[in-house]
């Protein structure tokens with residue numbers, strides 16, 4: 001990237017620019033269902049009165065998603081924050097590749113066809129819902145139609161249950177149509193079925209090395225055929241519901257579909273496996289389990305010799321996986337690259353659950369440092385529990401480190417992600433959600449005080465909503481709302497540097513992609529031409545003349 005130029009006359013200040021991303025803290029309706037409103041948040045309330053305040057759009061087209069009904073999520077949110085532009089995201093690119101037919105035009109599909117023609121089974125593993133955060137059931141249906149059109153004889157689906165990006169007990173709304181679809185595609189020598197599955201939070205979809213036992217459980221169910229036996233996936237789901245009225249889809253035990261006590265779809269040599277999620281964070285670990293030779297995260301017992309492909313490539317730098325069906329969005333020229341080029345020293349921190357969000361997603365889905373000379377990333381290990389039980393999570397520990405870094409004065413740009421609003425929001429427990437948001441508020445106070453002392457600038461925003469809607473009322477009954485929301489997020493600048501004067505720029509429909517240019521301006525740099533415009537204008541230095 002080109003070297004950014006400084007504003008002539010911009011007045012340098014000693015403190016850092018600190019960006020606080022309050023994951024999952026949107027601006028809701030302000031009623032009883034709004035966990036941000038219901039929480040006691042004196043600091044946030046005061047920030048909402050600041051002059052340098054606006055609301056940012058964090059969903060739909062503002063973050064590159066196909067429709068305005070698509071809620072935001074951390075991937076697309078951090079991509080937009082870190083790259084300053086809007087890219088067509090996975091959900092959209094897969095729609096296009098399936099409708100144009102290009103999904104089957106590449107070399108990966110040719111390999112899959114070869115496996116099928118040689119008598120191998122074609123397996124699809126992924127999240128079965130229409131959440132459109134990690135996957136979409138229509139993509140799976142499109143791929144199954146291609147299998148049928150190509151005359152593939154034996155196809156198996158390993159169905160991960162959602163209940164996190166969609167209603168908590170909605171699995172049968174997806175599993176039933178999937179079972180019907182598979183039986184329609186069967187017959188005439190074709191045999192299409194569900195082979196295994198389980199709730200996404202305990203089966204297969206771990207992220208950022210938080211808990212590999214989740215992936216091991218998935219491996220056992222999908223590959224080895226080990227898990228609780230059922231005759232169908234809908235029977236598994238109904239059984240779990242009836243055994244425990246509080247059970248929700250995301251936490252369901254893994255299951256294996258059997259006929260006469262024999263698993264119907266273990267993964268064997270000569271088969272092909274497609275992981276049909278488009279989003280990478282929760283797809284990387286299982287991909288590594290299928291691909292790596294010297295793998296030691298858990299005992300695979302056996303590693304079948306299969307052709308493995310992702311729906312997309314999940315990590316472009318590490319090339320995970322090696323084979324994939326659709327080219328991922330090419331997110332280039334990120335703010336991180338510009339800041340390294342300008343030799344601005346950055347610090348990024350979060351706890352495990354969101355660590356990759358402020359590094360990998362922030363940097364356009366690239367893992368690792370851009371330039372270690374100018375960057376330091378730190379991860380605080382997350383608890384391995386459901387977060388309604390520890391709604392404070394690691395906010396205090398993250399904040400402790402941020403305060404040390406501010407005091408150390410070696411980093412001009414500091415970014416952190418506080419996971420509470422989102423991770424606890426996904427559990428749907430109002431009492432815990434309120435504590436989560438209050439925890440964020442306490443951390444905000446500590447950070448603001450430290451930045452004031454250092455004479456820096458604090459920027460507070462969020463990647464998407466979640467805690468701002470805890471439940472919905474449907475026909476008089478309250479059901480927990482665990483997914484993200486369509487609400488806007490706050491954007492606040494609290495300037496303690498007192499060195500330059502900034503005013504709000506007149507931007508129509510501002511969104512998350514406007515933040516990167518704004519950070520450039522606060523740091524004194526003229527933003528790159530192709531970035532979405534800054535939310536602030538630099539007016540003048542307030543210290544000279």
Ligand code: 3PG
Nearest residue numbers: 073074075133164165422
């Ligand atoms: C998850 O992966 O936990 C959810 O599907 C999305 O949450 P995130 O986008 O906030 O990570």
Ligand code: CO
Nearest residue numbers: 024422426466
């Ligand atoms: Co979330």
